[in-house]
Amino acid sequence: MTHRVRSGARAGLAAAAAGLLLAGCGVGADPVQNPELSDGEVTITFNWWGADARTQQTLDAIDLFEQEHPNIHVEPQYSDWNGYWDRMATTTAAGDMPDVSQFDQLYLASYADRGALLDLSTVANILDTSALGDKMLDAGRVDGDLYAVPTGGTTNGVIVNTTLFEQYGVPLPDTSHWTWEDMERAATRLTEASGGEVHGISPFGSDSFSLTVWARQHGGRLFDEEGKLAIDPDLLAGYWQRELDFIDSGAAPSAAQLTEKVGLPLDQSDLVTGKTAMSFIPAGQFSAYQAAAPDYDFALVNWPADSDTEPGFQYLKPSMYWAAASTSRHPAEAALLIDFLTNDTRVGELFGLDRGEPGNPAFRRAIEPTLDDSGREALAFTEAMSDEVGETPPITPAGASAIETVLARYNQEVLFGESSPREAAEAFLNELGDSINAAG
Amino acid sequence: MSALGEFRTLRRPAGRLSAAEKREQTRDTKAAAVFLTPWLLGLFGITIGPMIASLYLAFTDYNLLQDPKFTGLDNIRRMFTDDRLAHSLQVTFTYVIVSVPLQLALALALALLLDRGVRGLSLYRSVLYLPSLLGASVAIAVLWRLVFGAEGLVNAFLSLFGVEGRGWVSEPDTALGTLIILHVWTFGAPMVIFLAGLRQIPRELYEAASTEGASRIRQLFSITLPLLSPIIFFNLVLGIIGSFQSFTQAYIVSGGTGGPSDSTLFFSLYLYQEGFTSFRMGYASALAWLLLIIIGAFTALNFWASRFWVFYND
Incomplete structure (x- = not known):
């Protein structure tokens, strides 16, 4: 055991050394203008x-x-x-x-x-x-x-396993104009109707795409044009609170159950195995989910919103x-x-x-x-x-590439009750902000 | 202990060599150099060289993609305000302090049992050694995730007794425990070394003790443990060094995050994240040196303490 670990450490050091030796020459060399095909x-x-x-x-x-x-x-x-x-x-x-x-x-x-x-x-x-x-x-x-x-x-959307809703006799609300409450009620009813066998929804997790859509839906944004963090900590806290509410009402599985699925490939996700009936996905992945779960019929619908939400919160990522x-x-x-x-x-x-x-x-x-x-x-x-999408926001700035890892970590702190959403939001913004400043 | 003695007898007295003997010696030296070359290349190419490089990088800001910038003691200063570093040290120390003694105690107990002349010893020895070969592999870590998962074997077993299980690897209070069990389970390697050590203890001592009427427990504490103490010491040092560097199990079981909620953030995993996920290779190099210093300090402490309990029968 020690041997393997040590050789691993050695390989890491070797990579670092190779980096040191090569960093001087390779990266950032002046490119040739209009090169010719060989x-x-x-x-x-x-x-x-x-x-x-x-x-x-x-x-x-x-x-x-x-x-x-x-x-x-x-x-x-x-x-x-x-x-x-x-x-x-x-x-x-x-x-x-x-x-x-x-x-x-x-x-x-x-x-x-x-x-x-x-x-x-x-x-x-x-x-x-x-x-x-x-x-x-x-x-x-x-x-x-x-x-x-x-x-x-691709825009973001809500994927719905209609087979499960039919199976347990729970009617789907009108998803063309639905609110967060509609979603939570339907999800909770599905969980109850199945006796806890399945849950209504898998909440956001560590995905920065859904965080961006959430921020836009609530009149904010994640990054500004200068590549600085621009999201209000209250908005982020609200995002996590939404998740906690789903768990508390029984609409979503427990924190431990959710954590167990983190990082698993698509075909092992709760959605594909039929453990949950709804989730937030990039619309482009819809076919991949449907192909992985041929026993279920999926539908793709827009996000729920509060009744006073301005359109244009979706965007083409x-x-x-x-x-x-x-x-x-x-x-x-x-x-x-x-x-x-x-x-x-x-x-x-x-x-x-x-x-x-x-x-x-x-x-x-x-x-x-x-x-x-x-x-x-x-x-x-x-x-x-395409009628509903707004301006595309700036891409993730340098130094913030690890945003989803950091998001996942604070998300777990919130889910397991180690931090309040507000505390976690401020700590998250500090940590990611430092990382962006250091890169800038 | 005995190896040193053998080494002394192997060393020929210097001087008084004939010309032929001298020539032979020169040829031997050349042959030795040739045979050592691959090892030397490895030593300098993939151990010492990279270590020197990482020592330099430890004092730089290096994002992997651009040239390192010398920043003096910044990385070291950063360590003092780094909460996750403090947390990862806490996780790692807990892991080492709990899992190493547990593993050694189990290895010693089984070695004592097997040493009493079980039929089919070689089979038992091989079977019990097997986890040591597999324990650090990715496959076992993946298996662990499933065994201790919410719908895993452990919970299926508990439900037979009407006990409701939990997601052992996905809850912060129990995730580290599953990794400790995984480490303890790989007791085979120290066990085999203990077995060899037990074989070295002269049987006459036990015979004499039995004649004098010493109980088995008395024999264990007065003969076996003192004579085995150098081997215990050896296993302890290796065990501590190895578990400080644990990486694979935590990486796989937590999906590379050290989660849930940083509860399995081993030092080496944090180092890896800083270097390869957050692009702070300079800081990661400084952390690597910190780990080396910690392991060195622990080993030195071990050697110092060994004077009080390790018995060399020279």
Whole structure:
């Protein structure tokens, strides 16, 4: 036992040393303007996270790309979300960041600010982003420079297991205009009707997307344009209080039961196993949930709100991005792959809605006839929401990439009664604020 | 104790060597150097080199992606105001102080039992040793999460007696306890060492004691434990060093968070989070050195205290 642990520590130190030696040369090198594609054999690495279905779709897309460009070999690297960013940090520190990576808005500024990502204007001769429109591309800019191409956008929604509601004879309220009280009442009734077998709802947890929607619904915002924390501690305390209320009324499972599910992959979540009937999810993931739970019928509806809430609290969050490494030795080929992923409609057909509602309108037209029921429902939901979405807020600033980890920790303190929502909210804002200041 | 003696007899007296013997010695030295090279490369490449690097990084602000900036004693100052560091130390000390003695006591008890001449000893020894081989693995940690989960084996067992269980790994008051049990369960390695130690105790001592009418308990305290004390000491030192560095179990059982609510935030897990999740590799390096100092201090304390209870039969 000691041996393993020690060798682990040693490996960590080795990584740190490698970082030290390489930090001096690699990261942040001056990129070449308009690089040329090579005629010879080139191998580039391509890195993404996701469930099995996405892995297969992406491997198929790579095959198409390699057929089109026989001299380019794409080496896939993929993993689950957990562990993806740890590995990204270590490989980047070692000067060995994959040429092309799937990115998330949580980490975009942290990596771009520190010079790890390729400024995509330097490869504009190869990468054509015109299909996406300026508003969409803005979500990939950091300090005005484009570092990442959004794949698409998604709003947040409430997924409802209608099978469970029917099974226990609990009517669903009118979800087109429902309040938090309506939701809690329906959820509590479901828990009671099932004798505690299932619970009505899985509350927010550590997801910063739902926190952002909550803040907007209550007239606030998480970050301002300068990348500083802008949320009122009362708003955050209210968010956690909402969760406590769900638990107290029996609408949601106990704190311990919720904690046990933290960090589990989608197919083991309470929603898929039928332990809870409602949850807050990015609409783009609706099909993934439906595919993982074929025995249940799911529906996707808008968030509840208080009766006096202004519309526009939902927004189109960039679901994910393609980015290239500033240390890439093949920026031209990396740009070519991103261009292919962004513009070739066959890729759109392969991916469907898995990476959000596509930002490229040609993709949307291409996939519409190919969608199954759940896909059509997700697309219909996002289109219906397009009237309701407001301005897209700024992305997570550098230094705040760990927001969901920190959020999860304080969330647990609140759930287990170790801190009041208000105390936890202030401590959370202090800790994350320090982290942002230190990075700035 | 005896190893040192053997080493002395192995060492040939210096001087008075013939030319042929000298040549042979030079050749031996060269051969030794060749055989040692892989180890030396490892020592400098992946132990000493990185340690020097981390010593430098401990005095810098290093976010992994940009060059480290020298910040003097900032990281050390930060330690004094870091509540999570204090908390992780508390968790780690609790873990070490509870799990190491428990594990050694269980290992010693089973070794004493097996030493009394059980039939099929080698089978028992292997079976009891098995958890030590598996205990630090990811698979076992995942299994642990399931066994102690709300719908796990432990609760299924308790419900047979009408006791209502709880989510052992997901509640802050019990999560650390499950990790302590996991550590105690890997008692096989010290047990095997104890068994070997017990075999070294001369049987005549017991025979003589029996003739004199000493009870078994008396023999245990007057013969077995004193003669076994160097082995107990060895296991204690290794056990403390090992459990201070525990990482895998807490990482997997808590999903990398040290949760629920930081109740399993081992020192090495906190260090890992600071370095790789919060991008504060400079501070993480400083923490690594703090851990080294703590382990060094504990080991020194152990050696000092050993004078009062370890009995060397030289």
